[in-house]
Amino acid sequence: MKLRLPDSFYNPVSYSGAAIVLIAVFMFVFLFVIASASSMERAYAGIILFIVIPVFIILGLLLIPLGMWRRHRQEQKQGRKREKAFPVLDLNQPQHRTAALLFSIGTLVFLFLSALGSYEAFHFTESVPFCGQLCHKVMAPEFTAYQVSAHARVSCVACHVGAGANWYVKSKLSGLYQVYATLMNNYPRPIPTPIANLRPARETCESCHWPQKIYGKQQRREIYYLPDDSNTRWEMELLMNTGGGNPALGQKSGIHWHINPDIQVAYFAADEKRLEIPRVILTDLRTQKQTVYTSMMSGGDDAALQAGKPRIMDCIDCHNRPSHIYRDPNRFINIAMASGDIDPSLPGIKRAAVEAVMIEYETPQTAMAEIASKIRAEVSVDETRLAHSIRGAQQAYNLNIFPAMKVRWSAYPDHIGHLTTPGCFRCHDDQHVSEEGRVISRACDLCHMITAQGPSAELEYAGSQQSLPFNHLEDIGDAWRETNCSDCHHTPPM
Ligand code: HEC
Ligand code: HEC
Numbered sequence: 001m002k003l004r005l006p007d008s009f010y011n012p013v014s015y016s017g018a019a020i021v022l023i024a025v026f027m028f029v030f031l032f033v034i035a036s037a038s039s040m041e042r043a044y045a046g047i048i049l050f051i052v053i054p055v056f057i058i059l060g061l062l063l064i065p066l067g068m069w070r071r072h073r074q075e076q077k078q079g080r081k082r083e084k085a086f087p088v089l090d091l092n093q094p095q096h097r098t099a100a101l102l103f104s105i106g107t108l109v110f111l112f113l114s115a116l117g118s119y120e121a122f123h124f125t126e127s128v129p130f131c132g133q134l135c136h137k138v139m140a141p142e143f144t145a146y147q148v149s150a151h152a153r154v155s156c157v158a159c160h161v162g163a164g165a166n167w168y169v170k171s172k173l174s175g176l177y178q179v180y181a182t183l184m185n186n187y188p189r190p191i192p193t194p195i196a197n198l199r200p201a202r203e204t205c206e207s208c209h210w211p212q213k214i215y216g217k218q219q220r221r222e223i224y225y226l227p228d229d230s231n232t233r234w235e236m237e238l239l240m241n242t243g244g245g246n247p248a249l250g251q252k253s254g255i256h257w258h259i260n261p262d263i264q265v266a267y268f269a270a271d272e273k274r275l276e277i278p279r280v281i282l283t284d285l286r287t288q289k290q291t292v293y294t295s296m297m298s299g300g301d302d303a304a305l306q307a308g309k310p311r312i313m314d315c316i317d318c319h320n321r322p323s324h325i326y327r328d329p330n331r332f333i334n335i336a337m338a339s340g341d342i343d344p345s346l347p348g349i350k351r352a353a354v355e356a357v358m359i360e361y362e363t364p365q366t367a368m369a370e371i372a373s374k375i376r377a378e379v380s381v382d383e384t385r386l387a388h389s390i391r392g393a394q395q396a397y398n399l400n401i402f403p404a405m406k407v408r409w410s411a412y413p414d415h416i417g418h419l420t421t422p423g424c425f426r427c428h429d430d431q432h433v434s435e436e437g438r439v440i441s442r443a444c445d446l447c448h449m450i451t452a453q454g455p456s457a458e459l460e461y462a463g464s465q466q467s468l469p470f471n472h473l474e475d476i477g478d479a480w481r482e483t484n485c486s487d488c489h490h491t492p493p494m
């Protein structure tokens with residue numbers, strides 16, 4: 001049988017359309033096989049397979065009827081052909097039959113492939129490579145920190161999008177703008193937080209960590225090195241009072257009391273970063289009794305307070321850095337020293353390393369060179385002993401500071417503790433007072449017990465169920481009782 005199509009098909013536009021479709025389908029199959037068989041970088045294979053090639057297939061498919069229609073119009077104008085406005089489909093003619101058959105089979109195949117393709121595209125746009133690697137420069141800080149966090153195996157979308165079509169569409173719409181901003185290179189550096197339209201934690205975090213789950217106490221062991229010549233090693237053990245003192249108390253007491261479904265803690269923030277909290281409203285949802293705590297520092301009733309809407313506290317008000325943790329230099333150098341990446345026996349290395357990584361460099365390359373030369377200038381031991389520790393400091397820097405995006409610890413204050421940022425002390429400062437005179441307490445044993453502390457050689461231990469009085473690592477008198485830790489420990493100073 002000779003394959004004949006309607007005359008109008010034989011025109012340059014339809015020809016090119018058909019050629020484009022054939023080439024694109026061929027490339028799709030070819031790349032699909034290669035990408036499945038090899039460990040080719042998923043992000044790029046995905047964007048070509050499920051976004052670029054389908055665009056060409058659709059373009060080609062549109063060109064075919066466009067060419068036929070143009071040809072038809074031309075013939076009509078020149079009066080060479082029938083007067084009817086539209087082409088006539090006559091299945092008794094072999095050409096028309098072939099065309100109808102090809103068209104039907106083509107449509108079926110196309111529908112099948114596009115169903116498959118959109119399923120794959122859906123998965124691909126929800127994948128970690130798509131979110132984390134495609135825009136290398138923009139997402140590098142988040143992706144890097146994510147890979148060394150407790151959530152390294154949780155996909156980006158589990159926290160950022162969550163379940164349901166509604167949020168999927170929302171995220172893809174705002175994603176379109178983000179792609180535009182990336183292409184135009186006009187995105188903000190660093191990316192501002194808190195993320196205004198982050199999905200409520202109830203619908204994301206709680207799908208894995210449900211609030212009714214009873215959390216017990218957790219042991220934390222912190223290792224510090226003081227900035228003296230011998231890098232004095234100092235340890236602290238804290239027993240975090242995450243759940244109540246006893247599992248039976250669940251969320252009735254302890255740190256996770258704030259997310260007890262029977263109560264609601266809401267607050268007004270005076271700044272974008274939610275660092276300054278002039279007023280807190282506690283509601284007992286069973287009795288609707290409200291307790292309003294106002295900060296004595298802020299003076300209370302200013303206009304901003306009246307105009308604003310209170311924010312209801314959820315996981316993110318404490319765990320705002322569950323996955324993208326940018327540590328401050330003191331801490332990440334301590335960690336590198338404790339793990340041996342930096343040799344703690346090198347005299348003065350703590351002080352030298354912290355000073356070297358603290359400086360704001362323009363690019364990672366200058367940072368690497370400057371960190372090496374600054375440490376060499378400060379620590380006088382031979383190069384064979386020093387090289388390993390310089391590499392350790394550089395690696396630690398690369399995991400926590402990202403000059404291209406201006407991402408560093410000070411750009412993203414972590415709310416979980418109270419050492420380098422106000423954190424819990426935003427409310428727990430003994431300064432937020434209710435009408436009845438209740439304060440939000442700053443007592444050192446409200447949230448944790450200090451079970452051990454001191455220089456590693458002579459650790460002091462607490463008795464069972466007791467907390468040691470805090471012994472500040474440097475003699476600063478009573479300053480730590482009177483001011484917030486972050487007033488001294490925040491770098492650069494607030
Ligand atoms: C465990 C949950 C979780 C996971 C997994 C997660 N994020 Fe986040 N992400 C957050 C939270 C919470 C914030 C901070 C929200 C705020 O402060 O308003 C955030 C903030 C961000 C920001 C804003 C800038 C910043 O550093 O805070 C970006 C960009 C981002 N995430 C990208 C990603 C990418 C890309 C991935 C996957 C590689 C990812 N996230 C995985 C929870 C998560
Ligand atoms: C898809 C499931 C999933 C989601 C969604 C999720 N997490 Fe997690 N989370 C985990 C897993 C798994 C771990 C690791 C548990 C372990 O190490 O034992 C974890 C650990 C944690 C930890 C302990 C961290 C540590 O250093 O040990 C915290 C805190 C936490 N998640 C908070 C959050 C918050 C806040 C959110 C929402 C922004 C969230 N998670 C969303 C699965 C999830």
Ligand code: HEC
Pocket residue numbers: 241252253254255257258265266267277280282293313317318415416417423424425426427428438439440441446447
């Ligand atoms: C937005 C304000 C706010 C922030 C931020 C905040 N809290 Fe609270 N917290 C409260 C209020 C209000 C109470 C109840 C005070 C009272 O007893 O009248 C409270 C009570 C507590 C209690 C005692 C619960 C009980 O009854 O046993 C603990 C423990 C606690 N908070 C831990 C923390 C920790 C840890 C952080 C930081 C990670 C933190 N809080 C951050 C507002 C806050």
Ligand code: HEC
Pocket residue numbers: 201205206209210211215216218240242255256258259313314315316317318319416
């Ligand atoms: C008032 C602040 C606060 C709020 C609100 C809060 N947490 Fe926590 N959470 C903490 C602190 C403090 C710890 C102790 C661990 C630490 O110091 O890092 C903790 C510990 C955890 C852990 C680790 C527990 C373990 O057994 O390993 C998980 C998981 C967790 N929180 C999830 C959540 C989730 C999910 C929510 C929201 C439903 C939430 N938290 C709300 C302060 C808070």
Ligand code: HEC
Pocket residue numbers: 222236238416417418419424425428441442443444445446447448470480481
């Ligand atoms: C409202 C709760 C709360 C109160 C009150 C509180 N802490 Fe903490 N503290 C925390 C939390 C939460 C962390 C853990 C932070 C983290 O997960 O990194 C912490 C961590 C610490 C650490 C370890 C610091 C670090 O990050 O290495 C020390 C030391 C400490 N607290 C001392 C104190 C002292 C001293 C007081 C009394 C003035 C006090 N705390 C009062 C919640 C509290």
Ligand code: HEC
Pocket residue numbers: 224225226227330331334419472473474476479480481483484485486487488489
């Ligand atoms: C008056 C200023 C001041 C205040 C307030 C203060 N500190 Fe310090 N802290 C210091 C100095 C100075 C050092 C010595 C090491 C250094 O310079 O980093 C230090 C060291 C530390 C270290 C070891 C740091 C490291 O990583 O090597 C910890 C932990 C610490 N302080 C905890 C606290 C806590 C917790 C509070 C609040 C309850 C607090 N400090 C309040 C001045 C202060």
